[in-house]
Every structure is written in structure tokens, then in C-alpha cells.
Amino acid sequence: MPRWRIPLRAPVGLAAAGLLLAGCANPSTGSAADDPTKPVTLKFWHGWSAPGEVKAINDSIARFEKLHPNIKVKATGNVPDATTNQALRAGGGEAPDVVSSFTTNNVGQYCDSGMWVDLDPFMKKTGLDKSKVFPKSLLDYTSYRGNQCALPLLADAFGMYYNKDAFKEAGIERPPRTMSEFIADSKKLTVKDGSSYKRVGFMPDFRLYQNSPDRLFAQWGPKYFDAKGNSRLAEEPSSYEFFKTARKLRDAQGGYKALERFRTSFGDEMSNQNAFLSGKLAMHLDGEWRGLMLNDAKAKFDWGVAPLPVPDDQAETYGRGYLTGTVAGIAHSSKHQNAAWELVKFLTADTDQVVRFANAIHNVPSTFAALKSPKLDADPTFRTFLGIAQNKHSQVMPPSTNGGMYIAQLQDFSYGEEAGDVHDLRGGLRRLDKLIDADTLQSQN
Template identity: 75%
Template sequence: MTFPRPPRLRLAAALVCAGLLVPGCAHPGLGSAHDDPAAPATLTFWHGWSTPAEKKAIGESVARFEKRHPHITVNVVPDVTDETMNQALRAGGDQAPDVVSSFTTNNVGQYCSSGMWVDLDPFLKKTGVDKEKVFPKPLLDYTSYAGEQCALPLLADSYGLYYNKDAFQKAGITRPPRTMSELRRDAVKLTRRDGNGSYRQVGFMPNFRLYQNSPDRLFAQWGPEYFDRKGGARLAEEPASRKFFATARALLNAQGGYGPLETFRTTFGDEMSSQNAFLTQKLAMHMDGEWRGLMLRRAKAPFAWGTAPMPVPDDQADTYGRGYLTGTVAGIAHSSRHQNAAWELVKFLTVDTDQVVRFANAIHNVPSTYAALHSPGLDADPTFRTFLDIARNPRSVALPPSTNGGQYVTALQDFAYRVEAGKVPDLDAGLRGLDAQIDADTLQSEN
């Protein structure tokens, strides 16, 4: 028997259902995994890439697939958001896609638990693909949930340190920092001010609202565990939590404090524009993804620059080389009536070494298979290979999936904003409250 929910909980659940998929909200249309993959078929492939270069690379990838599978035609729909995709999958019908991709790895828990993306393990098994031998473990971790592999990695992103070599030379620094204490020391040396005391350049700005500085990405250098075995939030009992926030605070204070740095941050240009703060030399060091190197070359950066792994905590110096990983994921819609043909496309895009290498080179992302990561056909630029090494590092980490998608990450972000602004007087109590909020959000999404 189902008891009615109180009005407030019913409203909250309705609001959740209006966004991304959660268990109990979805009613996926029935597809078929009994089609003949050798029979003529037309597939619809939805993806989120939007720039001309990205769409061109996807078009070339699909053309290679169709040449190999002349009986399969692929209709490509670009620039599709997760929200649009999920609405279509809920509705089902002939307009729904067969193959789907997403940039949001945090939502894989929802994709799997909702049933909207099919479990790929049976397809992997019957076509002889050993996923543990094909994909690095962190990438498999963020494409599965509760033992169900409902997605596969379709290229990856890794995060590292970009640094201004000219500024380093001027400051007498001979190599990029490897530990957090070295990062703080170098950041102070690299910070420059005008005669009136205003900033000209900041060594490293840890402010969590800056560009890619989401707190979870820097926190990854500690290798934290967000959840216990039962799925409960455990940030309050995670020793790294306090060390992480203490390190961020020390970085702020060493360079002038949160207020002045935040004021300086508001003078920065758009992240993807020619006024990016690293490109305009307002930042001497910056955390960013592998794509930034291509953008710096295209913009003809007026200084020498290099890349390195992000520094690690001093008491984990042996883990230097690790980093934060995320990426694009691909899967098959539950409502697809051509799931075996759809699997052929997913397998080609995610497993075929030559395809993965060519696509990675075309859009300057990190390849997502072991074979592609070691391919001699990859871009040989050493600044790009830094990110390949990070992706290959067995200690690199990705965020764990959750049934409520990235809601726990949003909760961490909001908490981190308050911590850095000095609005959390008791960090221990604040972390306990954060755990309680994450657990309440998870419970609500499961009801």
C-alpha cells in the first residue's frame, strides 16, 4: 500500500521530476534489445557539442562509422542539453534518441537508477569487450552506479596546473610546485602589486567562484571519500575535509585575504574569451583542463607557459601526478528499438582505438581508453601530454555518482563559498550540517 506524501514533500518531488531523472519519476518507453545489428537501421544520436570544430569532428566520426556499417544511417542532433534529452526520454516515442551522450558525469547515478539508459554490461559481454582492460578505473567508476554500467566514457577531461614560465623566471622559481606548501610559497613570490597596493598579478587564486575552481576539483588532490558504504555522506568524518579548507584559507591569507582577492577576481574577463585572467597575465598559475592549451596557442599567448599536475598535500607527496578526472559519457536510450545497432555506434565511438585517438586530437580532449592513451598517434605536444599522464595515473580520482546527480556537489560548492568568505565560524559543525543536507537531498530523491 502506498501512503500519500505530505503536500510539501509531494511538491519537492514534483520539482525534482521536472528536472533530471530520478527513481520513481521515470516511466521509460519499452525499447528492444532483440534487433538484428546487421539489418538496415536508422539511429538518432543526440550530443551536447556545439562549436563548429566539435560538430565537424562528430560528423567525421559518424561518417567513419557509416562507412564501416553501410546498413546503419545515423541522424546527428548537436547541442542538446541534459534537460532536453531527459524530457525526450521520459516522453519516449519516435522522436526520442537511440544513442545519447552527456557532459555531466555527476548525473550517471540518475541515468542508471531511473532506467532511462540501458545497462551496457550484456552488450559488452556478448561482443567480447572486457571493460576493465579497456577503460581506466576512474572512468569506469563515473560511468556506472550500483553495479550497473549504463554509460561508457567518450573522451575525458583531466585537470592540471598552467603556469607562466616568464613570471616564474622573473621570480627565480625553477620548477612548478609539487606540494601545497610549495604552491603557497610560489604564489606569494609571484603576486605583484602596483604602487598603490592594488594587484597586478596574483600567484594562484583559490577562490571557488573562479572559472574551473569548483571546490571538488581542488579537493580531489586529497583523494577524499564522500560517502560511506551505505551511501551516507561522510565529509565531517573525512580527515581531508579540514585539511583542504585549511589549505585554501592559507592560500588566501598568504596573498592578501579573501576580500581583496575576490575584488580582484571581479575584474577578470570571461573564462573563454581573450580576456581570460591567465591569458592576460593577471594569474601566474591556474587550475584548468587540457583544452586550455589549445586555446592559449590559438590566442597566441604573449608569454611562455607550461603545464604540470596540480600540487598535492605535503603528507601525500608520493601521490604527485594525480588529478581530477571527468568527461563525456555515452549510452543507449531505454526506448530505442534498435539497441543492438545503437550498441555498434556506442562501441565504435568509445572502444575503437583509432576512432578515440582521432576524435581526441580533433577536439583536444583526453582519450578514454588505455590503448588510446598510449597511442603514438596522439598529439605529441608536451603540454597536452601532461594531462594524458594525469589520466593514466592510478591515483587520479573522479566524483562518485549519486542518485540525485550533482546535487551533493552543489551543496559542497555553496558550503565552500561560505567557508572562504569567513561565514562558517565552526567548521566541524558546518561539515556535519553539510552531511545532513546531502543525506536529506538523497533521501528525497529516492522517495
Template identity: 75%
Template sequence: MRPRMRICLSAALAGAGLILSGCANPSVGSDRDDPTQPVTLKFWHGWSNTAEVKAIDDSIARFEKLHPNITVKTVNNVSDATVNQALRAGGDDAPDVVSSFTTNNVGQYCSSGMWVNLDPFMKKTGVEKTKVFPKTFLDYTNYQGNQCALPLLADSYGLYYNKDAFREAGIERPPRTMSEFKRDAAKLTKRKPNGSLARAGFVPNFRLYQNSPDRLFAQWGPKYFDGEGKARLSKDPRSKQFFATQRELIAAQGGYAALEKFRTTFGDEMSSQSSFMTQKAAMHLDGEWRGLMLEEGKAKFDWGTAPLPVPDDQADTYGRGFLTGTVAGIAHSSKHQNAAWELVKFLTTDTDQVVRFANAIHNVPSTFAALKSPKLDADPAFRTFIDIARNPHSTALPPSVNGGQYVVSLQDFSYDVEAGKVPDLDRGLRELDAQIDTDNLQSVN
């Protein structure tokens, strides 16, 4: 179970050394090593939960059994900031294999040269990536043709809904279109005698938990950049449709001020006092890990999962969702790149390994074969997210040269839109595009 944490501050990205890709000066490693000779690899990853770390350690044990000449020393709970500092410094203490939860930064990993291009390694070992990985997963692990990372499990986002509340409101199934979403959200909203909210149908406010705007926007299938890498949100009519729908969802449940006030009564996202667990929200946007949390927390109501609704004029895309995931790569500074590739290949392409790891930490597998495996967790709630990951209309954020800075800009803009601080949406979107383009230009100069 590994929740995705939203990007909150551009300063955090800057502090991680992930704003100016031009600053990278990676140490030169070697791809001339013999992977059959005794070697010790250093693998740095971000997992820290006891069960997650055990799942990684079990994976390494399986790898070492297959490759008795390779010893892997792992370091857990490592941030992108720490990894990038180590790779810039180089030397014997730097990792050989690295993983990251932040797919938004793939553009910088690739463009900076700190992670090596994996295509040559795949070619010489017979890995045909388009036959192994779904296209969306390949999209968020390469930048401008440089496949410097591969998917290492994925996360997909969908809808959790309170079946008891649905039955009480006379709603037979979860909504599939945005018009049904607004209708059901209003029917599910309950108020106290004084008029304040007792339960929201769905809290669309962008500051709530996993409600980063890009996740709901994915239901429209937006295109953030044109072929030249220029921001184009203002030129895409789906941008205005998205914001209009979000504001209509807010209006249907009493308005922004009422929902924001209600939001402050929710407990921490990962606690037993979160909004869905306490039945203060009848529908909830979240990833596949939430189901396990609801089971372990012994939720006191009947609940189910479904894909998020889609725009009415794209009803045929129902089943889609937002995708992201963990990525793995090889440090450019590694002098054992062929041996490192053996580890990356095992972790990302071995079907049995991918399925066992996915089942262990309750994440979505990231290969065609693993997604179809009969050994995959058969829990119906989890299967919803498998289906979302397999849906050809599901999308991920495109990599950018300055990492996730454009997502931060979108978030800041979205906060103002939902609060009614953007009177001219067309102008606001043009200014957002200009800001994103300026940030991207600065990052390469």
C-alpha cells in the same frame, strides 16, 4: 576543445528533470533487433562548436563505412534536460544513442532506467571493460553496478603556469606540494603602488572559472560517501585539511576581500581577457583545452603545464588530478538497441576512432590503448593531461542518485567557508553531510 562548465544551481538540475529519479517512467525498447539489417539510428549529443560537430560527423561517416546497413542521424547541441524529456516521453522521435557532458548525472541515468545496462551487450560482443577502460573512467560511468554508460573522451585538470613570471621570481619549477604552492603563490603575487593586486600567484577563490571546490579537493583523494551511500565529509580529516589549505592560499596573497575584488577585474573565462591570458594570475587551474586556447590566442608569454600540487603528506601521489568526461549510452526506449550498441562500441572502444576524435577536439582519450597510442597528439602541454588521466591516484566524482546536487551543496558550503562565514568547520561539515543525505533520501522517495 570543450570546456567543462560547473554546476551552478540546483534549480537548473530540477529544471532538467534530474532531481527526482523516481519520476522516471522510460518507454520499453527492444534488444531483439538484428544489427545487420538496414536501420536508422538517432544520435543526440551536446557538441555545438563547428569544429566539434565536424569531428562528430567525421566519426559517424567512419562508422557508416564500417556498417553500411546503419544510417545515423545526429542532432547536436542537445542538453541533458532535452534528452531526459524525450526519453520520458518515448515514441519514435526519441533518440537511440545519447551522450552527455555531465558525469554527475550518471547515477540518475542508471537508477532511473532511462539508459540501459551495457554489460550484457559487452559480454555478448567480447568487450572486457576492465581491460579497455581505466578504473576511474569506469567509476564515473556506472552506478551501484549498473554500467549504463561508457566513457567517450575525458577531461583532466592540472596547473597552467607563467614561465616568465616564474623566472622573474626565481622559481625553478612548478610546485609539487601544497606548502610549495602557498610559498610560490606568495612570491609570484605583485602589487601596485597603492597596495592593490596587480598579479596574483594563484587565485583559489571558488567562484573563479573552473575552480569548483571538488576539482582542487581531488588532490586530497576524498571519499564522499560510505558503503551505504551516506555522506562522510565530516568524518574525513582530509576535508578540514583541504579547507585549511585553501584559506592559507588566500591569506598568503592578501586575504579574501582583496582577491574577490581582484577577481571582478578579470574578463570572461573563454575570452582573451581571462585572468591567465592577461597575466593577472601566474598560475591557473584548468583542463586540457586551455592549451589550445592559449596557442590560438597567441599568448604573449612563455607558459607550461604541470599536475596540480598535492598535500605534503601525500607527496607520492604527485601527478594526480581531477577527471571527468563525456559519457555515451543507449536509450531504454530504443527499439534498435543492438544496432545502437554497435555505434556506442565504435565511438568508445575503437582505438583509431578514439584517438582521431581526441586529437580533433583536443580532449583526453578514454581507453588504455588510445592513451598509449603513438598517433596521439604529441604536444608536451597536452601530454601533461594525458599523464594525469593515466595516473592511478587521479579521481572523479562518484555518481549519486540525485545527480550533482551534492556538488551544489558542497559549492554553497565552500563559498561560505572561504568568506569566513563558517566559524565552526566541524559543525558545518556535519550539517553539510546531513543536507546531502536529506537530498538523497528525498530523491528516492
């Protein structure tokens, strides 16, 4: 459940490290001339740290070593992107051979900088047809301008958790499917308590938990960049519909100031005081891992999962959602790239391995075969997310050489917009476009 540890906003240090990575003109060069049948020890750096996650990784490595007795894998966990990036810039014998990252937003930097090698030659050499193995949406967030420098290593899908007891109390028969139903149901489900609330239907505030604006915005299927890589949020019609809908959601439930005061009373996202778990929210945007947490905490109400609503004029896309995930690749400095490819291929493309790993950490499988495997967790709430992951309209964030900075900039803009500080939306979006373009240009120099 790696996304638990990802903040909505990229830390400044990580962003700076990413920019340094993108600007590295001479990455340390390794070798793809090694013999993968010869004895070798690979260094694999990953970000998992929870005991169950680490066990799942170690079990995966044990299965790999059984299939490849000549290859030993030394795994190091709880490694942040910034540490990996510094090691890859330095190169040398201490750098990892195989790397993974929870931050798909940085793939553009990994590919463009040359720090992660292009995997297409390895796939061609070993007969792996990526278009037949991986869903297109997942390939989109593991490549940049034709460079497939990473492959998906499980995915995350975002949907809507809802309190069935609250729905029954409000006389609502099913989860909302369109934005107009979403607004109406949110109002019905909101219960006031004096000047505050006992419960809110849906908290639209962008600072809440996983409510980064790009996740709800994905329901419109926006196009962030034009063919030249320039930001086009001011030209995107759905930008205006998205912010208009978010404003309607707030107004229907008492307005931004009242909702924001209520939000500050919520407990930590990963604690038993989570606002949805404690009954303060009737509907909640979250990822597939939340279901396991609700079960572990023995939620005191009946709950269900559904895709997030879609715009009324895109009703046929219902079932879509926001996708992200973990990615894996090979360090450009590795002198054992063919052996490293054997590990990457096993972790990302071996059906049995992908299914067992997905079941172990309750993430969405990232291959066509694994998504359809009868061995996959049969929990119906989890399978809702499998449907979202396979929906052709689901959206991933487009890669950029400035990593996730453009998302952080959208977040900052959205905080001001929801607070009423943006008086000219079109003008504000134009300024946002210019800011994103300036940072993208800087990351390329």
C-alpha cells in the same frame, strides 16, 4: 572541448529535471531483439555545437557508416541534458536511440532510473572486456552500483598552467609539487599594485572559472560517501586540511576580500581577457583544452603545464588530478538497441576512432590503447594531461542518485567558508552532510 560550456553550478532547471528523471518509476521500454545487420536509422543526440566539434562528430559518423553501411545515423547536436531527459521520459518514436552527456555527475541518475540501459549484456555478447579497454577511474564515473549504463567518450583532466616568465622573475625554478610549496610560491609570485594587484600567484577563490572546490579537493583523494551512500564530509580528515590550505593560500596573498575584489576585474573565462592569458594569474587550475586556446590566442608569455600540487604527507601521489568527461549510452526506449550498441562501441572502444576524435577536439582519450597510440597528439603540454588521466591516484566524483546536487551543495558551503561565514567548520560540515543526505533520500522517493 565540451567542458567549456559546463557551469560550475548545476542550473536549477537541470537539477529539477534530474530529480524528475530519478523518480520515474516506469521508463519507456524498448527492445534488444533487433538484428544489427538489417537496415536501420539511429537517432544520436549529443551536446557538441562548436563548428570544429560538430565536424569531428560528423566525421566520426561517416567512418562508422562506412563500416556499417546498413546503419544510418541522424545526429542532433547542442542538446542539453534536460531536453534529453524529457524525451526519454516521454519515449516514443521521437526519442533518441544513442545519447551522450557532458555531465558525469548525473550518471547515477541515468543508471538508477533505468532510462539508460545496462551495457554489460551488450559487452558480454560482443566480447568487449571493459576492464581491459577502459581505465578503472573512467569506469567508475560511468556506472552506479554495478550498473554500467554508460561508457566514457573522451575524458578531461585538470592540471595547473603556469607562467614561466613570472616564475623566472620570482626566482622559482619549477612548479610546486606540495601544498607548502604551493603556498610559498603563490606568495612570491604575487605582485601588489597599490591597494590591488598587478598579478596574483594563484587565485584560490571558488567562484573563479573552473575553480569548483571539488577539483582542488581531489588532490587529497577524499571519500565523499560511506558504504551506505551517506555523505561523510564531516568525518573525512582531508576536509579540514583542504579548507585550511585554501585559507592559507588566501592569507598568503592578501586575504579573501582583496582577492575577491581583484577577481571581479577579470574578463570572461573564454575570452582573450581570461585572467591567466592576460597575465593577472601566474598559476591557474584548468583543463587540457586551455592549451589550445592559449596557442590560438598567441599568449605573450612562455607557459607550461604541470600536475596540481598534492598534500605534503601524500607527496608520492604527485601527478594526480581531477578527471571528468563525456559519457555515451543507449536509451531504454530505443527499439534498435543492438544497432545502437554498434555505434556506442565504435565511438568509445575503437582505438583509431578514439584517437582521431581526441586529436580533433583536443580531449583526453578514454581507452588504454588510445592513450598509448603513437598517432596521438605529441604536444608535450597535452601529454601532461595524459599522465594525469593515467595516474592511479587521480579522482573522479562518485556517482549519486541526486546527480550533481551534492557538488552544488559543497560549492555553496565553500563560498560561505571562504568568505568567513562558517565559524564552526565541523558543525558546518555536519549540516552539509545532513543536507546532502536529505536530497539523496528525496531523489530516491
